[in-house]
Amino acid sequence: MARLPASxxxxxPRPGPGRARLEPAQGSGQGFWALAWYRFRHxxxxxxxxxxxxxxxxxxxxxxxxxxYRFEDIDLTARLRSPSWRHLLGTDTIGHxxxxxxxxxxxxxxxxxxxxxxxAASAGILIGATAGFYGGWLDNxxxxxxxxxxxxxxxxxxxxxxxxxxxxxxxxVFVISLFAWRGVARLVRGEVLKLRGQEFADAxxxxxxxxxxxxxxxxxxNTLAPVIVAATLIVGGAILTEAALSFLGIGIQPPVxxxxxxxxxxxxxxxxxxxxxxxxxxxxxAQALGHRAGSRDA
Amino acid sequence: MxxxxxxxxxxMVPILLGISIVVFAxxxxxxxxxxxxxxxxxxxxxxxxxxxxKHVYGLDEPPHIRYVKWLERAAQGDFGWSRTYREPVxxxxxxxxxxxxxxxxxxxVLALAVAVPVGIYSALHQYSALDYAATLFTFxxxxxxxxxFGIMLIYLFGVNWHLLPPxxxxxxxxxxGLPLVADRLKYLPxxxxxxxxxxxxxxxxxxxxxxxxxxRQDFVRTARAKxxxxxxxxxxxxxxxxxIPLVTVLGVAVPGILAGxxxxxxxxxxxxxxxxxxDSTLGADYAVAQGIIMxxxxxxxxxxxxxxxxxxILDPRIRFD
Numbered sequence: 152m153a154r155l156p157a158s159x160x161x162x163x164p165r166p167g168p169g170r171a172r173l174e175p176a177q178g179s180g181q182g183f184w185a186l187a188w189y190r191f192r193h194x195x196x197x198x199x200x201x202x203x204x205x206x207x208x209x210x211x212x213x214x215x216x217x218x219x220y221r222f223e224d225i226d227l228t229a230r231l232r233s234p235s236w237r238h239l240l241g242t243d244t245i246g247h248x249x250x251x252x253x254x255x256x257x258x259x260x261x262x263x264x265x266x267x268x269x270x271a272a273s274a275g276i277l278i279g280a281t282a283g284f285y286g287g288w289l290d291n292x293x294x295x296x297x298x299x300x301x302x303x304x305x306x307x308x309x310x311x312x313x314x315x316x317x318x319x320x321x322x323x324v325f326v327i328s329l330f331a332w333r334g335v336a337r338l339v340r341g342e343v344l345k346l347r348g349q350e351f352a353d354a355x356x357x358x359x360x361x362x363x364x365x366x367x368x369x370x371x372x373n374t375l376a377p378v379i380v381a382a383t384l385i386v387g388g389a390i391l392t393e394a395a396l397s398f399l400g401i402g403i404q405p406p407v408x409x410x411x412x413x414x415x416x417x418x419x420x421x422x423x424x425x426x427x428x429x430x431x432x433x434x435x436x437a438q439a440l441g442h443r444a445g446s447r448d449a
Numbered sequence: 450m451x452x453x454x455x456x457x458x459x460x461m462v463p464i465l466l467g468i469s470i471v472v473f474a475x476x477x478x479x480x481x482x483x484x485x486x487x488x489x490x491x492x493x494x495x496x497x498x499x500x501x502x503k504h505v506y507g508l509d510e511p512p513h514i515r516y517v518k519w520l521e522r523a524a525q526g527d528f529g530w531s532r533t534y535r536e537p538v539x540x541x542x543x544x545x546x547x548x549x550x551x552x553x554x555x556x557x558v559l560a561l562a563v564a565v566p567v568g569i570y571s572a573l574h575q576y577s578a579l580d581y582a583a584t585l586f587t588f589x590x591x592x593x594x595x596x597x598f599g600i601m602l603i604y605l606f607g608v609n610w611h612l613l614p615p616x617x618x619x620x621x622x623x624x625x626g627l628p629l630v631a632d633r634l635k636y637l638p639x640x641x642x643x644x645x646x647x648x649x650x651x652x653x654x655x656x657x658x659x660x661x662x663x664x665r666q667d668f669v670r671t672a673r674a675k676x677x678x679x680x681x682x683x684x685x686x687x688x689x690x691x692x693i694p695l696v697t698v699l700g701v702a703v704p705g706i707l708a709g710x711x712x713x714x715x716x717x718x719x720x721x722x723x724x725x726x727x728d729s730t731l732g733a734d735y736a737v738a739q740g741i742i743m744x745x746x747x748x749x750x751x752x753x754x755x756x757x758x759x760x761x762i763l764d765p766r767i768r769f770d
Contacts, residue, residue, distance in 0.1 A: 299464050302753045306708035307726055307745050311472060311738050314730045315479045391594050395712055398596045399727050414596060 211257035256408035267389035270328040272382040275335025283343030305330040327389045342374035476735045477512040528740035538740040549721035553706045556645035568656025590650025599643035599716035616718040640717040655698045660691040700756025704749045
């Protein structure tokens with residue numbers, strides 16, 4: 152009885168031939184997230200990717216109980232050891248247990264990746280939404296900056312920046328975010344530009360909503376689906392960038408382990424101690440890296 | 450066309466100014482200037498000496514004045530003097546430019562040589578076993594970081610199998626001329642492959658998808674309908690159009706190559722501009738780092754412009770406004 156008037160009222164668009172596109176958004180009564188979850192569950196590659204990510208997150212979060220040593224523990228009598236039962240993946244130059252450091256490094260890498268994605272996506276939404284909504288010279292200036300920075304090679308500039316701002320996790324996240332917002336900004340701008348002309352935006356305006364309210368309540372939420380996809384790509388990219396910077400010696404500084412500085416340590420000894428199976432040291436961080444980047448791609 | 454190029458060139462000026470200001474401000478804010486670093490290990494230095502030397506180098510002036518002076522000299526090609534190498538920055542960069550260019554060119558040529566045939570084959574035999582293999586390979590190539598792949602190459606080819614030198618650019622004591630070139634050929638393959646892998650993978654993707662799109666178009670069907678043999682249709686009609694987007698991708702690859710160079714060159718101890726950037730950054734050699742950033746920015750933006758122009762020439766459907 153209570154449902155009848157609602158479903159019959161003209162305010163709710165009925166699923167019909169012309170309404171097909173509205174249906175996934177709100178009309179069906181299922182929430183946005185429920186629908187996304189439904190689609191996700193039926194995508195095998197996505198599920199496999201998510202499983203890899205989930206395992207990585209769990210393992211790194213549980214690094215404390217899992218790891219046989221503490222990441223700063225050193226054993227100078229057991230340096231550059233091959234993998235064994237005592238040291239699953241061997242030991243490095245100064246006798247760190249590589250397996251332990253791999254786990255803790257994953258924590259750092261994931262933290263950098265997710266923080267950078269959140270920071271960059273927020274900045275991208277802010278810039279993109281402003282540009283798309285207000286248009287005019289503001290749009291022109293913001294998008295020109297975005298275009299130009301997209302044409303620039305980011306790593307050389309990041310190298311110089313992170314020498315002075317990096318070193319800590321927060322610094323690295325800041326530096327990486329400086330370049331990672333561009334894609335999101337473009338995306339949000341395009342969507343907002345498209346959406347602001349549609350009826351529901353006009354309706355909100357006619358009802359007296361402020362610019363901020365229209366943007367925050369009506370336009371930006373509708374751009375979130377592609378933004379989330381872009382943000383997950385940023386996670387993978389940020390982890391790789393952090394690894395690259397740490398590998399060059401200007402990212403996360405030892406003794407804090409990161410996949411990048413572990414690789415650097417491995418390379419230093421690939422020539423002088425090759426019989427000690429350097430892949431035992433360079434392999435694992437890199438495989439973990441590859442998995443991360445790969446699973447995000449899906 | 451001419452007006453378009455001129456407008457783009459004019460647009461480059463504020464961009465380069467912006468980059469130079471940001472980098473200069475950052476380096477100026479960094480703790481310790483050139484004189485501090487220069488004198489840090491020298492015994493018997495009095496504070497008066499420090500002040501005198503700072504005055505000589507103009508470091509006692511406020512940053513914005515120093516920036517204007519730097520800009521004046523940079524516009525004339527003088528990017529200052531390297532503290533660690535004791536050479537002009539421009540000489541340092543130009544000396545290493547050849548090495549980076551040969552590496553980059555090698556990587557791009559290798560990438561194209563593999564990607565175009567593989568991409569075409571994949572598109573023409575969609576969902577075949579080889580197509581799946583190629584897709585898997587592109588997936589691998591795009592996600593593997595160059596510094597890991599490079600180390601693995603060194604480990605396998607250089608250390609384990611002793612097939613190729615594990616790093617460097619030439620054997621010591623090689624006589625210049627033909628022997629030097631022959632010697633260089635042993636040192637090129639590994640870094641070229643390491644740097645080129647990502648582009649190989651992404652070019653394969655682009656060739657495949659672009660070819661797939663083109664072979665479905667009407668003019669290809671027309672060509673087939675008038676009885677042309679399949680090879681001619683592919684080579685004359687489909688391929689030419691399919692390769693146009695690759696030009697853009699090639700343009701996008703230039704910043705990618707410039708970004709990959711520091712990593713690849715560091716992994717393989719390749720004395721190029723990228724390694725110089727890493728070394729000078731680590732050694733706090735500000736003048737060199739700033740010079741290289743400007744240099745790279747000019748190259749990237751210039752390449753972008755060239756690609757846009759080439760695109761217009763190759764595809765008359767595109768017009769410049």
